[in-house]
Structures are given as structure tokens and as C-alpha cells.
Amino acid sequence: MSRLLPSTLAGRIILVLLVGLMAFHVGSLWLHQTGSDIFLGSTQQKVTSERVAAVARAIGMVPLDAREAVAQALSSPGFQVRWQPGAASGAVDPQDLAASGHLEAEGMVSLPDDSHLWYHADPLQAQPEHATLLSTTAMALGILVLGLLVVRLIARPLRELSNAADRIGRPGQTVTVPEEGPREVRQAAQAFNRMQARIDRLIADRTQALAAVSHDLRTPLARLRLRAGFLDDAEAQRQIDADLDEMDAMIGSTLAYLRGDEEQEEVRSADIAAMLQTLCGDAEDMGKTAAYEGPPQARLPCRAIALKRAFANIIDNAVKYGASARVTLSDLGRDLVVYVDDAGPGIPEEQLESVFQPFYRLEESRNRSTGGSGLGLAIARQAISNHGGSVALQNLAGGGLRASIRLPRRT
Incomplete structure (x- = not known):
């Protein structure tokens, strides 16, 4: 029913x-x-x-x-x-x-x-009741039109409330809901605006605390790096520097994930094809195997820095854990689709979604010795989702793992 x-x-x-x-x-x-x-x-x-x-x-x-x-x-x-x-x-x-x-x-x-x-x-015939029928129909239409107007007046604040709720957590400036309409709707809008203000203060306080922690942590890290330079044991110095680099990368990744697009990067048209070719070239310069297939140009309105970070994390995972990265770009007009395939062992089916969780590590391949922080895929999904896109992983039939990224082309 x-x-x-x-x-x-x-x-x-x-x-x-x-x-x-x-x-x-x-x-x-x-x-x-x-x-x-x-x-x-x-x-x-x-x-x-x-x-x-x-x-x-x-x-x-x-x-x-x-x-x-x-x-x-x-x-x-x-x-x-x-x-x-x-x-x-x-x-x-x-x-x-x-x-x-x-x-x-x-x-x-x-x-x-x-x-x-x-x-x-002959039986008496009733006169045609055109007047009664027309008057009743006119009254019904009048009530229906009035009902439609009332429904629109009631539903409009609710739609604005729903849209505002959907914007929570997304990049961009928060917008308060107009406190108008029936008393119950006004009370709901007021409660929502108060809740949104509390969330904004909570996020601002969290970001400020993280920035302070980042600054306070990097200061002793710099001192440790300086002191490690005076060690006579070169191997110990190398190990300490590697640990300090890992700690610094973990701090940077954590802040990047928690901050999201707090920096309010401007949306502009970027060439996704050139971006992917550059990332593949950078990987090859580091001695990795990476190849690009696709059109020479594919422009997309986006936050280029955040999106480049997302692609870099996915390609880096492919070359680090799958030995190679084969990047394929398809321009479908309304959407751009990017496939990043590797030649690694893949991921267990039950963990294909879990790897997008912050700080999640696969026990065998994504451990601390590889240098991963467990935030690469989480940061990638966050940036792609903020662009209205999606990213998913799947194991290939012939072996290897595929990351599928779909980005809508918006004006």
C-alpha cells in the first residue's frame, strides 16, 4: 500500500x-x-x-x-x-x-x-443539471487550487530545510534556513540553524586545535631531525630520519583529511587528462611503472589541487601495492570516467569498502613498514565526493585491482 x-x-x-x-x-x-x-x-x-x-x-x-x-x-x-x-x-x-x-x-x-x-x-424528465454540475466542479477546482497553494507554502520551507541539511559537511559556506512559514516550520528552522551554528563552531574549534597540535608536533620533530644529524652512526641516523619522515607524513595526511576543503580552493576549469599524464610521468621519474591511455585533453570545472591529491593517492597506491598503474580516461560528455588498474594481488572482497575508512590498514600489504598512513583512499574519496563524483574498488578477473572514478561535468 x-x-x-x-x-x-x-x-x-x-x-x-x-x-x-x-x-x-x-x-x-x-x-x-x-x-x-x-x-x-x-x-x-x-x-x-x-x-x-x-x-x-x-x-x-x-x-x-x-x-x-x-x-x-x-x-x-x-x-x-x-x-x-x-x-x-x-x-x-x-x-x-x-x-x-x-x-x-x-x-x-x-x-x-x-x-x-x-x-x-410520459415520465417527467429532469432538466439537465449543468448549473449544479458546473458549480460543484468549480468549487472542487477552487478548493484544489487553494490546496495546491497551501501545500507549496508548507513544502517550500521543508525543501529549504532539507537542502540545508544536505549541505552540512560539504565544502562551501553554510547558509542559514529562512525562519518563515507556519509556526511548526519556523521552530524547526530555528532549531536547525542553532544546530548548524553549533556544528560550525565545533568544526572551527577542531580545525584550530589540529593546527595547534600540528605546529606543536612539528617543532620537536625538527629538533629531533637536527640532533639526529650529529649522530656518528649513519645507519641509526637514516632510520631516525625515516621515522621522522613517516611521522611528518602522518601528521600532514591527518590534517588534510580532517580539514577537507576548509581552505576553500576556487573552482576553475582544469585539464584532467594533463593532470593524469603528469602524475604518471612523476611516478615513472621515481622508477615506477605507470602509463596513461585516453584523450589528450578533457577539461572539468573542479578544485584542481584537491582532485590532483585524490588521483595521486590512488595512483600511488597502485604503484606501491600493485607494482604498476595503468590509468585510462574516458570522456563520456556528461561524465569523466577514470580507471586505475594495477597488477597486484587485489583485496579481499569483504574489505573493498573498508579500505576507504580513515586509518584502515590491510594487515598484510598496508602496514606501517610500507610508509602508508591509512588515509590515502579516505582523502581521495572525500575529495571526489565533494565534486559530486564516486570512487569504488573491484578485483579484476585476470588479477589486479581496479579503482573506478566517475566525475560529473558541471558548468
Whole structure:
């Protein structure tokens, strides 16, 4: 039953109005028609009995040879009378007609001289109820139009509230919801604006605390790096420098993920094809295997720095854990699709989604000794999602792992 109902509040209110109006409309017409039939039936009986009695009195006052002519003269298209000599069985006394007020539409009436009248009265036809139908329809349409206006007034603040709720956590300046409409909607908008303000303060406080922690951590790291330079043991110095580099990279990755697009990078048109070719070239310069296939140019309005970081993390994972990266770009017009394939062992099916969680590590391949912080894919998905896109992983049938990135082309 719920599948038959509209999914929106406005649709359900309109459906209720339509069903109610249809029920009211049909019920009104039925009551009107029933009342009209009863009224016309009683009226026809009374009119027919009075006309038959009057015709019987008139014919009884004229000679026998003129009665049939008088009967035809008194007939009309809806009321026919015939005079016939001789008595008829079942005939009614004309003196009882007016008093009884009950007469069939066709019958016979006895006259005092043992002759009789045959009569036939056509049923009274109700006049077309165009005025009633038009007035009822106009009233129903007026109520429906008024209902639609009320629904729009109610639904508009709710849509704005829903859109504002959907913007929470996305890049861009937060927008307060207009506090207007019915009292309940205003109260909901006020509560939402207060909640949004608290979230903004929480995010700002968190970002400020992270910046302070980052600064405070990098200061002792710099001192440790300086002191390690005075060690006589070159191997120990190299290991300490490697640990310090890993700590510094972990701090930078954590801040990049938690900050998201807090820096408010400007959206501009960037060449995604050139971006991918540059990343593949950088990987090859570092002795890795990376190749690009696709069009020489594919422009996309985006935050280029954030998107380049996302592609860099995915390609870096491919060359680090899959030995190589084969990057394929397809320009579908409305969307850009990027595939990054590697030649590694792949990932267990049950962990294909888990690897996008912050700080998640695969026990065998993504451990601390490889230098990973567990945030590369989380940062990549965050940046791609902020562009309205999606990223997913799948194991290839012939071996290896594929990262599929879809980015919508927006103006």
C-alpha cells in the first residue's frame, strides 16, 4: 500500500485532497439525483391524476359522437388520451383520482355512462443539471487550487530545510534556513540553524586545535631531525630520519583529511587528462611503472589541487601495492570516467569498502613498514565526493585491482 502513495509530503496532501474532493463530488451528485428522482416521481403522480380527472370531466360533458375528437384535442406529446365506448375491467372512478394523488403512468378511467378513457403519460424528465454540475466542479477546482497553494507554502520551507541539511559537511559556506512559514516550520528552522551554528563552531574549534597540535608536533620533530644529524652512526641516523619522515607524513595526511576543503580552493576549469599524464610521468621519474591511455585533453570545472591529491593517492597506491598503474580516461560528455588498474594481488572482497575508512590498514600489504598512513583512499574519496563524483574498488578477473572514478561535468 505504501508503494502506491507519493513519496513527497506535497504529493500525499494533494492525493488526500483529490480523494476527498472526488468522494464529496460523487456523494453530492448522488444525493441530488436521488432527491430529484423522488420529487419528480411524486410530482408526476399528482399531475397525472389531476389531468386525467379534468379530462374525464370534460369528456363527460360532451355528446358521445364528439368525445373521441375532444379526447384527441386534449392530448399532447407527453400525455395521450383515447375515449372508448363500453366499460373496461380495472378502470378507476374519476372522482377518486384527485383525492388519491396516486396514479400509474398508463391506465383506464370509467365514465358515468359506462364508457372509459385510456390514458398514457410520459415520465417527467429532469432538466439537465449543468448549473449544479458546473458549480460543484468549480468549487472542487477552487478548493484544489487553494490546496495546491497551501501545500507549496508548507513544502517550500521543508525543501529549504532539507537542502540545508544536505549541505552540512560539504565544502562551501553554510547558509542559514529562512525562519518563515507556519509556526511548526519556523521552530524547526530555528532549531536547525542553532544546530548548524553549533556544528560550525565545533568544526572551527577542531580545525584550530589540529593546527595547534600540528605546529606543536612539528617543532620537536625538527629538533629531533637536527640532533639526529650529529649522530656518528649513519645507519641509526637514516632510520631516525625515516621515522621522522613517516611521522611528518602522518601528521600532514591527518590534517588534510580532517580539514577537507576548509581552505576553500576556487573552482576553475582544469585539464584532467594533463593532470593524469603528469602524475604518471612523476611516478615513472621515481622508477615506477605507470602509463596513461585516453584523450589528450578533457577539461572539468573542479578544485584542481584537491582532485590532483585524490588521483595521486590512488595512483600511488597502485604503484606501491600493485607494482604498476595503468590509468585510462574516458570522456563520456556528461561524465569523466577514470580507471586505475594495477597488477597486484587485489583485496579481499569483504574489505573493498573498508579500505576507504580513515586509518584502515590491510594487515598484510598496508602496514606501517610500507610508509602508508591509512588515509590515502579516505582523502581521495572525500575529495571526489565533494565534486559530486564516486570512487569504488573491484578485483579484476585476470588479477589486479581496479579503482573506478566517475566525475560529473558541471558548468
